[in-house]
Amino acid sequence: MIREQLFEQILKKKSYLCVGLDTDPKKLPEHLLDNEDPVFEFNRQIIEATADLCVAYKPNIAFYEAQGPKGWVSLEKTLQVIPEEVFTIADAKRGDIGNTSELYARAFFETMNFDSITVAPYMGADSVKPFLVQDGKWVILLALTSNPGSQDFQVLTLADGNEEYLFEQVLKTSSTWATAGQMMYVVGATQADYVERVRALVPEHFLLVPGVGAQGGSLEEISRLGMNQQCGLLVNSTRGIIYASSGRDFAKKAREEALKLQQEMEKYLEQYVQHL
Numbered sequence: 615m616i617r618e619q620l621f622e623q624i625l626k627k628k629s630y631l632c633v634g635l636d637t638d639p640k641k642l643p644e645h646l647l648d649n650e651d652p653v654f655e656f657n658r659q660i661i662e663a664t665a666d667l668c669v670a671y672k673p674n675i676a677f678y679e680a681q682g683p684k685g686w687v688s689l690e691k692t693l694q695v696i697p698e699e700v701f702t703i704a705d706a707k708r709g710d711i712g713n714t715s716e717l718y719a720r721a722f723f724e725t726m727n728f729d730s731i732t733v734a735p736y737m738g739a740d741s742v743k744p745f746l747v748q749d750g751k752w753v754i755l756l757a758l759t760s761n762p763g764s765q766d767f768q769v770l771t772l773a774d775g776n777e778e779y780l781f782e783q784v785l786k787t788s789s790t791w792a793t794a795g796q797m798m799y800v801v802g803a804t805q806a807d808y809v810e811r812v813r814a815l816v817p818e819h820f821l822l823v824p825g826v827g828a829q830g831g832s833l834e835e836i837s838r839l840g841m842n843q844q845c846g847l848l849v850n851s852t853r854g855i856i857y858a859s860s861g862r863d864f865a866k867k868a869r870e871e872a873l874k875l876q877q878e879m880e881k882y883l884e885q886y887v888q889h890l
Contacts (some may be wrong), residue, residue, distance in 0.1 A: 762829060
């Protein structure tokens with residue numbers, strides 16, 4: 615999926631919502647447990663209930679890897695029921711030396727046909743560039759994350775005296791590796807104080823923003839500070855949507871929560887994207 619197609623979906627659905635599919639077998643509604651593949655059945659119903667309200671789905675790969683071979687089967691079946699026009703993100707946080715990254719890219723882009731993958735930048739350019747060789751596929755680079763431990767490294771000031779944070783150096787350097795049509799950045803919604811600094815360095819890039827909802831990030835604040843003229847945001851919500859209910863009405867409640875976010879997003883699109 616190219617940048618213009620993603621923006622078309624945002625305009626069509628009046629939404630920049632990404633739904634996280636971090637499906638934990640221990641949290642599934644009890645009535646699904648007798649199903650042959652409870653994880654897939656849960657995902658299928660969530661997707662059917664929300665596909666018209668979101669522009670992306672983001673399975674966290676760890677939730678599927680942890681189940682062994684059957685988890686990979688659930689993931690593959692899940693991808694098959696996601697509508698073709700919806701952007702898919704493999705939240706895998708890969709990053710290794712070049713030949714290993716080439717195989718990771720093959721696994722997620724060719725074997726599983728994801729549109730994008732999250733990648734860790736710590737090992738530098740040769741660990742990231744193998745993910746950038748396929749047309750229409752995206753790298754979503756970890757830049758400024760929403761977890762408390764992000765303070766350990768990401769906002770350290772560099773020693774050259776220019777008051778530049780480490781995450782800013784990551785943005786400056788990595789933005790030379792690919793265009794804004796190939797690379798996005800993870801910027802947590804709980805890091806709103808830094809979003810203006812992010813936008814100054816990568817004004818055209820999409821930002822994948824976790825941390826809205828259960829983690830306390832503000833959708834209004836991140837939209838006001840982070841939007842550009844092609845929206846430039848994919849805001850992820852996981853627990854607040856997929857675990858809105860643990861009963862037989864879980865899909866209905868998931869839709870209700872997704873609809874609330876979509877309606878709020880519609881307002882911000884009209885407010886901050888000038889040519890709408």
